[in-house]
Amino acid sequence: MSARERILARLSQASASEPQPLPNLEHWQPRVPPAGSAERLALFKELMRSAHAEVHDTDEQTWPELLLDLARQKNVRTLLVGNGTDSVARLQSLDSETLHVMSYQRPAEQWRAALFEQVDAGFTQAKSAIAATGSLVLWPSSQEPRLLSLVPPIHFVLLEAHALHADLREAMRVEQWATQMPTNALVISGPSKTADIQQTLAYGAHGPKELIVLLCHSREVSP
Template sequence: MSAREHILSRLKQTQIPSAAPLPDVAAWFEGRQRNENISERKARLKAALEAVHTEIHEVTPANWTATLVELAKQKGIGQVLIGTDTPHGAQLQATDCPDLKLIEYTQPIDTWRDLLFDGVDAALTLAMGAVAETGSLILWPTPSEPRLMSLVPSVHFVLLDVDHIHSDLFSAMKANHWENAMPTNALLICGPSKTADIQQTLAYGAHGPKELVVLLRQSTGDLS
């Protein structure tokens, strides 16, 4: 028997171990559920986001656009980038805001890169949900609201419905069936962009928006 045949014979005689069983992730999280109501999840999320300099405003379906316009005025914002053909973008366009220019993301980035990077003060995107446990906003980029909207402008307005705050990431993934349609980019945002140098001096806006403003929109059923 040649050396090659000897090696092949040993390989064929090797017992292939059976695959280890997959962990029961659902059972692990089920045993650690907090069983919180919406108000408790909202409180945890707010505390986590505010701890990292996120600005939060509780709004209603009726006044969130007026709140955004007023905040833009206070911050000296002249232009807000909105998505293309989005319901919340249409709501903002229907609001009386003569001093605020709304720019739709309708062109390929190559045709208006200079304006996006140098001429747009802020952007508005809708959050798919949020994770109370980690204080994270879940953004689901689409052709209507590309990822650059949450990365380039200095101020990032995020509209978040209170009903979409989940206790943990697993709950969010399960509720939205992530296993069926994962996007190219699923973003978890935990505050404004920040970095620190070797002397541990913290600076905001180095790699993205220096301000994160969350409009926490309560559901109609919560109004009293």
């Protein structure tokens, strides 16, 4: 018998416990303002900011310029972007002497040292966001690889303001995670941090030191 068979046999031989019903989560409601309300958006922003992230309001037309401004302020010289998306195309058109916009096109192991040492910032889109905890949902893909949101010291994220779920469970249900998750799904709630030394909070432990959210409002409701 293999270890697997012995373990499963021991578990199966154990006396059955009282039958347990599948827990019903229907009645569990997160305490957040209603969908679409200004309050829900405000809660999201407040929580993100309290987790040390920056949130900037912007719109479909102007976000690339805003990103350019912010990148300049933060002395970003190399911005790493994905490949093949419209957003990437718009950012690549901003490539200049002072800001090098670099596309993630080769497998990471072929340029690992450069990825770790030469990139100042990364850019990704968020699939959606979560109000209850102030979190971003990212579904990395071949167009937006996983390390884009991890290795560069600054992470710019473009988020559509309407894609704001109440909580993680709602995001899972609405977006049907159970049947179509990518290789790696991520929920990100701020820049990398640690409190491992004397419970003192420090940012930029291993991941990005700064998380900058570009909150994109559609024109009509743009503040």
